Every structure is written in C-alpha cells, then in structure tokens.
Amino acid sequence: MNRFLSLAVTSAVILSASPALAHARLVSATPGDGATVAAPQTISLTFSERFAAPFSTIELVDGRGRLVALTKTVSEDGKTLGGSFAAPLSTGSYRVTWAIAAADGHRMTGTYSFTVR
Numbered sequence: 001m002n003r004f005l006s007l008a009v010t011s012a013v014i015l016s017a018s019p020a021l022a023h024a025r026l027v028s029a030t031p032g033d034g035a036t037v038a039a040p041q042t043i044s045l046t047f048s049e050r051f052a053a054p055f056s057t058i059e060l061v062d063g064r065g066r067l068v069a070l071t072k073t074v075s076e077d078g079k080t081l082g083g084s085f086a087a088p089l090s091t092g093s094y095r096v097t098w099a100i101a102a103a104d105g106h107r108m109t110g111t112y113s114f115t116v117r
C-alpha cells in the first residue's frame with residue numbers, strides 16, 4: 001500500500017511539472033529593458049524554448065507612437081526573435097512589443113522600453 005501511494009504521488013508530480021518545464025520565457029533582450037544605448041541597428045530577444053516563427057511577431061514604436069519599420073529575423077536554433085532596421089535608430093525612447101507562440105502551444109506576449117542616446 002505504501003509503495004502504491006508513493007508511486008501515485010510521483011506520477012502526479014511528473015504530470016504537473018511537465019507543462020511548466022516546456023513553458024517558454026524571455027531569457028534576455030538586446031537592448032535590455034530600461035537600457036540606454038547608442039543607435040542600434042538591430043534588436044533581439046532570446047527565449048528559453050523554440051517558438052513557432054510564423055506565429056511570432058516583434059514591433060517597435062518610437063516616442064511619438066510611430067511604428068518603426070523593421071525586418072523580422074529568427075535565429076537558426078529558433079529561440080531568438082529579432083528585428084533589423086534599414087538605418088540605426090535615432091535618439092529617443094522606444095517600446096518593444098513581442099508575441100510568440102511557444103512549442104507547447106502557449107501564446108506569450110510582453111512589452112518593454114529602452115532609450116537611444
């Protein structure tokens with residue numbers, strides 16, 4: 001009976017832990033949240049898991065609320081979402097809004113700001 005109980009508890013823990021392990025999260029961003037940087041020509045966000053590139057987006061809005069044109073990029077390992085600009089960003093504040101569809105089917109979004117000096 002004791003042995004049966006401990007087996008049951010073990011499988012319950014494994015079942016509840018699996019989805020959390022597969023959950024993607026933002027690991028790092030360049031420029032980072034709240035950073036002040038010299039005119040970048042690209043931005044990039046690295047996640048803990050692969051995401052589905054066609055269902056993932058990245059947007060940049062300047063301090064006046066204007067959308068900045070960018071070319072979306074996805075790294076070969078499928079974990080880094082990026083944007084590259086035709087010209088380096090000019091001085092001001094910017095807000096990044098991202099959305100990814102993780103491999104486990106969860107959709108995640110986030111937003112953060114940085115400043116170009």
Ligand SMILES: [Cu+2]
Binds near residue numbers: 023102105106
């Ligand atoms: Cu998830």
